[in-house]
Amino acid sequence: MKKVCLLLPNGFEAVEASVFTDVLGWNKEEGDGSTELVTVGTREKLRCTFGFTVLPDLLLSEVKADDFDALALPGGFETAGFYEDAYREDVLELIRAFDAQGKVIASICVGALVLGKSGVLQGRLATTYNLNDRHRQKQLAEMGVNVLPDRPIVIDKNIITSYNPSTAFEVAFTLLEFLTSKENADQVRRLMGFLE
Known part of the structure; x- marks a missing residue:
């Protein structure tokens, strides 16, 4: 069983978290059954x-990267306190631990800024929110990241980033593909109506 940590800072964007629960849940029920999301x-x-309001299964203080096979991170809004929570040192340390072990890390939209803040994207390719004068992409570049501004999804080794909420489902399917296989991910895509 592949265990995925869905890391939720306060102020996260619900739709960006829910795609992981749905895609991995569909895989557990209708795909190869090999994924569990926490x-x-x-x-x-x-x-x-x-x-x-959301009640998580576990608190950050109760987990470590060793307990999981992958990390999923939605973005969120500054006005909702997302960065205040997401930039905490314990959040950044968990991200560093996942990357140090070469485990898959999937982020959506400004979730990439949290990865950038942790240092795991230093000198690597990534993207983040692409609208509103590309302000967030400029911020990511200032963190030493090679931003690909017009690519909806960027994969650099074990890290998946994306440029806005419209990419959310595809990021979740890409994570599923990393954890299982293209054939299985495509089967789940079909069952969910994304492929004919």
């Missing part, structure tokens, strides 16, 4: 960007 929060009770 929600890991920075707090006991998390408030999403647009207001509803």
Whole structure:
């Protein structure tokens, strides 16, 4: 069984987290059955960007990278306190530990800024939110990242980044492909209506 840590800082964007729960859940029920997702929060009770509350399975203080095969990280909004939580040292240290072990890390939208802040993207290829004068992409570049501004999804070795919420499902399917196979991921895509 491949275990995925869905890391949820306060202020995360719900749709960007839900794609991981759905794609990996569909795989568990209808695909090859080999994935399990665990929600890991920075707090006991998390408030999403647009207001509803989520109770994670575990707290960040209760986990380590050794317990998982991959890390998934949604983005969030500054006004909802996302960066305040996501830039905490314990969050950054967990990301560094996943990367040091060569485990897959999948982020959506500004989740890449958290990876950049941790240092794991230093000198590597990535992308992040691409609209509003590319402000977030400029921030990522200032962290020493080689930003590919017009690529919806960028994969550099074990790290997947993407440029806005529209890419969310494809990032989750790409993570599933990394963990299982292209054939299995395509089967789940078909069952969910993304392929004919």
